[in-house]
Structures are given as C-alpha cells and as structure tokens.
Amino acid sequence: MTQAQANPATTVTARNVEVFYGDTQAIKGIDLDVHTNEVLSFIGPSGCGKSTFLRCLNRMNDTIAGCRVTGSIELDGKDIYHPSVDEVLLRARVGMVFQKPNPFPKSIYDNIAYGPKLHGLVERKPELDDIVESSLRRAGLWEEVKDRLHAPGTGLSGGQQQRLCIARTIAVSPEVILMDEPCSALDPIATGIIEELIHDLKEKFTIVIVTHNMQQAARVSDRTAFFHLGDLVEVSPTDELFTNPKNKRTEDYITGRYG
Amino acid sequence: MTESSSNSTPSAATQGWSVQDKVSASLRSRKRKEKAFKNLGLASVLVSLALVAILFINIFSKGIPAFWQTSMELDIYFDPQIVNVPEKPVQQADESFYDFDNRLQEWETELGFVNFNALINNAIIPLLPDFERSQTRFLTQLITSGERHALRQMVMDDPSVIGQTKTLRLLTAANIDVWLKGNIDRDLPDEQQQLPALVRDWADQLYAEGAIQNRFSTALFMNPDSRSSLASAGLAGAFVGSFYMMLIVIFLAIPMGVAAAIYLEEFAPKNKITDVIEVNINNLAAVPSIIFGLLGAAVFINWFNLPMSAPVVGGLVLSLMTLPTVIIATRSTLRAIPPSIRSAALGLGASRTQTVFHHVLPLAIPGILTGSILGVAQALGETAPLLLIGMKSFVASVPQTPFDQSTALPVQIYLWQGNELRNFFEARTSAAIIVLLMLMLSLNALAIWLRRKLEVRW
Numbered sequence: 001m002t003q004a005q006a007n008p009a010t011t012v013t014a015r016n017v018e019v020f021y022g023d024t025q026a027i028k029g030i031d032l033d034v035h036t037n038e039v040l041s042f043i044g045p046s047g048c049g050k051s052t053f054l055r056c057l058n059r060m061n062d063t064i065a066g067c068r069v070t071g072s073i074e075l076d077g078k079d080i081y082h083p084s085v086d087e088v089l090l091r092a093r094v095g096m097v098f099q100k101p102n103p104f105p106k107s108i109y110d111n112i113a114y115g116p117k118l119h120g121l122v123e124r125k126p127e128l129d130d131i132v133e134s135s136l137r138r139a140g141l142w143e144e145v146k147d148r149l150h151a152p153g154t155g156l157s158g159g160q161q162q163r164l165c166i167a168r169t170i171a172v173s174p175e176v177i178l179m180d181e182p183c184s185a186l187d188p189i190a191t192g193i194i195e196e197l198i199h200d201l202k203e204k205f206t207i208v209i210v211t212h213n214m215q216q217a218a219r220v221s222d223r224t225a226f227f228h229l230g231d232l233v234e235v236s237p238t239d240e241l242f243t244n245p246k247n248k249r250t251e252d253y254i255t256g257r258y259g
Numbered sequence: 260m261t262e263s264s265s266n267s268t269p270s271a272a273t274q275g276w277s278v279q280d281k282v283s284a285s286l287r288s289r290k291r292k293e294k295a296f297k298n299l300g301l302a303s304v305l306v307s308l309a310l311v312a313i314l315f316i317n318i319f320s321k322g323i324p325a326f327w328q329t330s331m332e333l334d335i336y337f338d339p340q341i342v343n344v345p346e347k348p349v350q351q352a353d354e355s356f357y358d359f360d361n362r363l364q365e366w367e368t369e370l371g372f373v374n375f376n377a378l379i380n381n382a383i384i385p386l387l388p389d390f391e392r393s394q395t396r397f398l399t400q401l402i403t404s405g406e407r408h409a410l411r412q413m414v415m416d417d418p419s420v421i422g423q424t425k426t427l428r429l430l431t432a433a434n435i436d437v438w439l440k441g442n443i444d445r446d447l448p449d450e451q452q453q454l455p456a457l458v459r460d461w462a463d464q465l466y467a468e469g470a471i472q473n474r475f476s477t478a479l480f481m482n483p484d485s486r487s488s489l490a491s492a493g494l495a496g497a498f499v500g501s502f503y504m505m506l507i508v509i510f511l512a513i514p515m516g517v518a519a520a521i522y523l524e525e526f527a528p529k530n531k532i533t534d535v536i537e538v539n540i541n542n543l544a545a546v547p548s549i550i551f552g553l554l555g556a557a558v559f560i561n562w563f564n565l566p567m568s569a570p571v572v573g574g575l576v577l578s579l580m581t582l583p584t585v586i587i588a589t590r591s592t593l594r595a596i597p598p599s600i601r602s603a604a605l606g607l608g609a610s611r612t613q614t615v616f617h618h619v620l621p622l623a624i625p626g627i628l629t630g631s632i633l634g635v636a637q638a639l640g641e642t643a644p645l646l647l648i649g650m651k652s653f654v655a656s657v658p659q660t661p662f663d664q665s666t667a668l669p670v671q672i673y674l675w676q677g678n679e680l681r682n683f684f685e686a687r688t689s690a691a692i693i694v695l696l697m698l699m700l701s702l703n704a705l706a707i708w709l710r711r712k713l714e715v716r717w
Contacts, residue, residue, distance in 0.1 A: 058606070060606065090608075091605065091606060092607075096606035098606070102599035103603070104600065104618060114604075114607065115607045118608065118613065165603070168607065
C-alpha cells in the first residue's frame with residue numbers, strides 16, 4: 001500500500017483508449033496505468049469491456065476484423081500502436097494466457113521451445129533445454145512432467161495444461177503477462193495452484209489478470225480495476241476497493257446487486 | 260375460461276390423475292410416431308442397400324467372367340516357305356539414314372504381304388482330325404485378327420525366328436469367347452448365330468480337348484482399344500490417359516486449391532469482394548461438369564491451340580472442375596481447427612504466416628488430403644467434359660505423352676457400352692466398370708488411411 005502510493009514505476013500507460021467493433025463502442029475513453037511488477041486485476045460484469053481492454057495491451061484485437069482502437073497505449077514510454085511498432089515484437093514482450101488452456105497439439109517440450117525458437121532466443125540445444133526447464137520450474141510444472149517432456153501437452157490435466165501455457169508464455173521472457181480469466185475452466189484446487197503461481201511470478205513480471213471471480217481478484221492482486229459498460233469506474237488498491245469503494249456502482253457490484 | 264375454472268376446482272388428487280392420463284395418452288401417440296419415423300428411416304436404408312446390392316451383383320456377375328478369356332496355345336512354325344522375305348536390311352557404313360529407312364520400309368511392306376494366317380492355320384490343322392482343305396477359309400474365325408499382326412511384329416523385331424517353332428498363346432476371336440461362355444443362346448437357329456456351325460463345332464471340340472482354354476486375360480490390361488480385333492481390346496490406353504489426367508489434376512488443382520483456400524480463410528479481409536469470391540466458388544462446385552467441357556473446348560483447344568483428345572486438355576478441364584471441391588474441403592478443414600491454437604501462436608508473437616504454417620496447416624493436412632483425394636476420385640470418374648474435348652474418339656494406341664490422343668477409363672466404358680458386338684462387350688464393359696470402381700475404392704481407402712494415420716487428436 002505504501003509502495004503503491006509512493007509514485008511507482010509504470011510499465012503500461014493507457015490514455016483515452018476507445019475501442020469500436022464496427023459501429024459499437026466497447027471501450028469509452030479509458031485512462032489506466034499498469035505499475036511495474038504488480039498484479040492488476042480487472043473485474044466487472046460480462047460484456048463490460050475488460051477482456052477487450054486487456055487484448056488492446058498486446059494488440060490481439062488486431063486479429064479481429066472490424067475492430068478499431070484509438071487513444072494511446074504506451075509500453076515503457078513507447079506507443080505500441082505506432083506504425084513503426086511490429087505487433088509480433090510487441091507480443092514477445094507482452095505475453096498472454098487465455099481463458100481455455102490451449103497448448104499446441106505437440107509435446108510438452110515443443111510447446112515451451114516454440115517461442116524461444118521462433119524469436120531466435122537460443123542457438124544451441126542445451127540452451128533450449130535450460131529455457132524449457134527453467135520455464136517449467138517457474139510455472140511449478142517441472143516436477144510433474146520432467147519424466148515425460150516428449151509426451152503430448154494435450155494429455156495433461158486442465159490445470160497442468162494452463163500452467164504449461166503460462167510456462168510457454170514466460171519462456172520468451174516477456175515484461176508483461178496478460179491473463180484472460182485463466183482459471184475459469186479449472187477446478188478449485190488447480191485454481192489455487194495457479195493463484196499461488198501468479199503470486200510468485202509477480203517478482204519477475206508485471207501481470208494483468210481479468211477475472212470473474214471477485215475473491216480471486218482479492219486474493220491475487222495488488223490493485224483492482226472495476227469496469228462497467230465500457231467505462232473504467234474505479235481503480236484502487238485491492239483491499240481498499242473491496243472494503244471501501246469510492247464509487248456507488250463499484251459498491252453495488254461487489255455487494256452483489258448486479259453482475 | 261370456464262374450462263380453466265372447472266380444472267382448478269377439483270381436488271389436487273383428481274387433477275393429478277387427469278394430467279397423468281393426458282400425458283400417457285399423448286405419450287402413446289408420441290411413441291407411435293417415433294416408431295413410425297424410425298421404421299421409415301430403416302426402410303429407406305434397406306431399400307438403398309438393396310439397390311446398391313443389385314447394382315453390384317449385376318456388374319460383378321457380368322464383369323468378373325470377362326477377366327478370363329479363351330485362348331489357344333499353339334506351336335507356330337515360322338515356315339520360311341511362307342515367310343518368304345529377304346534378310347532384314349542393316350544400315351551400311353556409307354549409307355545415309357534416309358536410304359536405309361527406305362530399304363527398311365520396303366522390307367516391312369514385303370513382310371506385310373506375308374500370309375501370317377497360314378502360319379496359324381498350319382498350327383491348328385493337326386488339332387482337327389476331320390479337317391478338310393475346303394474348310395480352310397473358316398479357320399481364320401477361330402483366332403482373333405490381331406494375333407497375325409502380333410506374329411508379323413515378332414518377325415519384324417527379330418527375323419531370326421524364321422525357320423523356328425515357337426509356342427505362343429493366341430487369343431481366340433471374340434465370337435468364339437461368346438460361344439464358349441454361353442453368352443449367346445446356343446439354341447438359336449443357324450442364321451442368327453454369329454459363327455457357322457462348323458466353327459462352333461470346332462470350338463466345342465477344341466475346348467473339350469483342352470486346346471482352347473479359359474485363361475486370365477492380360478489383354479484386358481495390357482492392350483489399347485481395338486475395333487478390328489475385338490478380342491484384343493483392352494484398357495491400357497484409357498488407363499494411361501486417365502493416369503496422365505490425374506497427374507495433372509494432382510499437380511495443378513490441389514496446390515492451387517489449397518493455396519486459394521489458405522489465403523481466403525486465413526489472410527483475406529472479410530469484405531464484399533471476398534464474399535463474392537466465396538459465393539462464386541460455391542457456385543462453381545455446382546456447375547454441371549459438361550459446362551467445364553465446353554469451356555475446355557473453347558479456351559484450351561480453340562484459343563491455346565492445345566491438341567484435341569489429349570490428356571493434357573482433359574487434365575486441365577478436370578483440374579478446373581476439381582478446384583472448387585478442393586477449395587471448399589480445405590476451407591472447411593481450416594475452419595474446424597480450433598481458433599485457440601491460432602490465438603496461442605499469435606499471442607506468443609508468431610506472425611500470421613508462421614501461425615498458419617507452423618500450427619494450422621499441420622493440423623489441417625489430414626482433412627486437406629482427404630478432400631483432395633476425394634476430388635481426384637471424382638475427377639477420375641468424370642465423363643461428360645471429356646466427351647466435349649474429343650476424348651470419346653477411338654484411339655488404338657497407348658498415349659506416350661499427355662499430348663497424344665487418348666481416351667479415359669470412364670469414356671472407354673461409354674465407348675464399349677455402345678459397341679455393336681453386345682454379347683462380347685457387355686461383359687467387357689462390366690469388367691472395365693469393375694476396374695474403375697476398384698481404382699476409386701482404393702483412392703477412398705487411401706484417403707481414410709491417410710486421415711487415420713496423420714490425424715492429431717487434441
């Protein structure tokens with residue numbers, strides 16, 4: 001709390017971001033800073049624009065036909081929507097974990113190795129082996145899979161698959177990891193493991209997580225942002241937002257009046 | 260209103276009963292309908308199975324005997340008295356090729372005057388104890404006319420056979436085959452029979468003695484079509500023609516179709532133009548194939564001056580026809596790849612092209628192969644467009660290149676079906692149908708096998 005108030009370093013700075021799907025406006029002028037090495041969670045009812053905003057941060061919205069983004073989003077002071085910025089390079093710096101675990105239908109090893117090989121991060125096989133091992137260790141999966149690295153990644157359980165996807169993301173050493181409801185397809189035990197993992201990952205990465213589960217936001221995040229109908233209603237340190245919301249709409253949502 | 264009020268007044272128990280009764284009454288009618296629908300479906304399946312069974316039994320019962328054909332093993336003596344030709348010319352050191360060729364052609368013409376029938380007759384006569392010289396002219400009706408050309412070819416290739424005796428297996432004439440297999444009513448009066456009574460007796464006699472045997476017919480597979488020597492008509496020309504066309508389809512339609520599908524599905528922006536293209540591709544798949552034949556005749560033959568009746572034109576036309584099938588199959592395969600795979604690759608920083616080639620295509624290959632092979636099988640069986648580009652003409656040689664005149668398997672079936680000697684060609688046609696069906700079945704089996712083998716489950 002004290003740290004958050006003491007003018008922390010920001011990694012992502014978004015100003016007046018608007019997103020349109022065709023003629024429909026999904027995001028209405030959002031200003032938001034993501035602080036370095038924090039966990040920031042986005043909460044809000046379905047369709048409030050939290051996932052859309054998240055996908056602006058690594059330009060995944062570019063892949064959707066008819067989607068238009070205005071305003072500025074800066075990563076380390078550089079506009080990521082500037083024409084000179086290659087979205088491919090950007091996505092190597094801003095990794096993403098999806099709602100449904102989506103490992104490639106390849107071996108566990110190849111799942112992790114794909115990103116480093118793609119970006120030419122390694123030259124020799126031992127280096128690659130090191131990256132695979134350290135990524136899996138950091139994702140807390142190494143002990144479970146070290147004897148079957150060449151078994152298909154799709155053969156793992158749901159929670160393991162999601163940790164494999166996290167390991168795959170961190171294998172390219174991004175600065176920011178975006179997580180789009182990473183636990184919504186998992187059981188409570190797997191969810192608990194992922195939440196602990198998020199806590200550990202905070203040391204090295206900046207994490208933005210979208211969640212439907214307010215308890216999860218309360219458990220894992222340093223700050224929480226509440227979205228409603230395309231507006232960013234409130235962003236505060238997590239315990240403040242849940243105990244003493246400044247905005248009436250936030251209070252209604254967290255006390256269960258709607259959502 | 261009155262009904263609802265009267266319903267609400269009785270006690271709960273009686274109301275419960277009436278609801279149960281109504282439900283069970285409706286249940287009975289529901290079950291009856293379900294049963295009727297199920298039986299209807301079962302009946303239509305059985306009817307279609309029965310029709311397929313009738314078709315197959317019909318084709319196979321007619322066609323399978325045609326894979327065996329009557330032939331005679333004869334000791335042919337290349338009598339120098341009959342094959343009375345000078346020595347085969349050899350090119351002299353001081354002789355130009357032109358002069359040599361002239362001399363060679365003279366020699367070959369002389370060889371053409373040789374009565375090779377006499378060689379065959381001399382080999383048959385000892386087998387017929389009651390033979391009289393006046394019956395000589397009937398002897399030629401036993402062996403099909405193509406065999407005497409085969410003998411001439413033997414001498415032409417290697418004149419040293421003159422004076423030797425060779426044991427050769429010669430095909431009997433088509434009418435002998437028909438007679439011995441009972442494909443003509445043996446009780447028909449003499450004037451309606453194709454063969455004179457004497458030749459029929461000879462055939463029966465030789466067959467009973469084992470001189471004429473019913474052997475597996477290599478002629479059906481090794482020979483091109485023939486009209487002068489019907490018994491030697493075979494599928495080789497049509498088979499090679501179809502083979503060239505399938506090669507063209509495989510190397511033209513499949514890469515083009517797959518590339519177009521990948522572009523449209525993975526890269527093209529979704530707008531009016533791509534909508535129009537999509538509608539047009541779907542419509543092309545529904546265009547009657549004969550229209551593609553017209554297009555081929557107009558564009559490839561009239562405009563590009565490609566040869567008529569050539570597999571190259573047939574292949575191009577069939578490629579055009581197969582293209583929409585391949586595109587549609589590939590697109591639906593690509594669409595079935597879970598979008599989450601694409602998101603995963605894009606999210607890691609792969610470009611669109613990398614995403615397609617590293618992740619989407621490997622998963623789509625089984626489906627693409629299946630669609631392509633089925634498209635090729637469809638092209639293999641296509642007849643109508645080939646008729647319009649002249650591939651229905653009679654071609655008595657095996658095409659050496661795709662630019663030579665040729666027929667195709669389905670067209671050969673069509674041609675044989677129309678042959679005048681029905682008794683012989685009805686079975687021959689069914690045999691050709693069996694060959695085509697087997698090719699199609701093996702292509703489909705290959706498609707299934709490839710899909711099973713390459714499929715990645717996720």
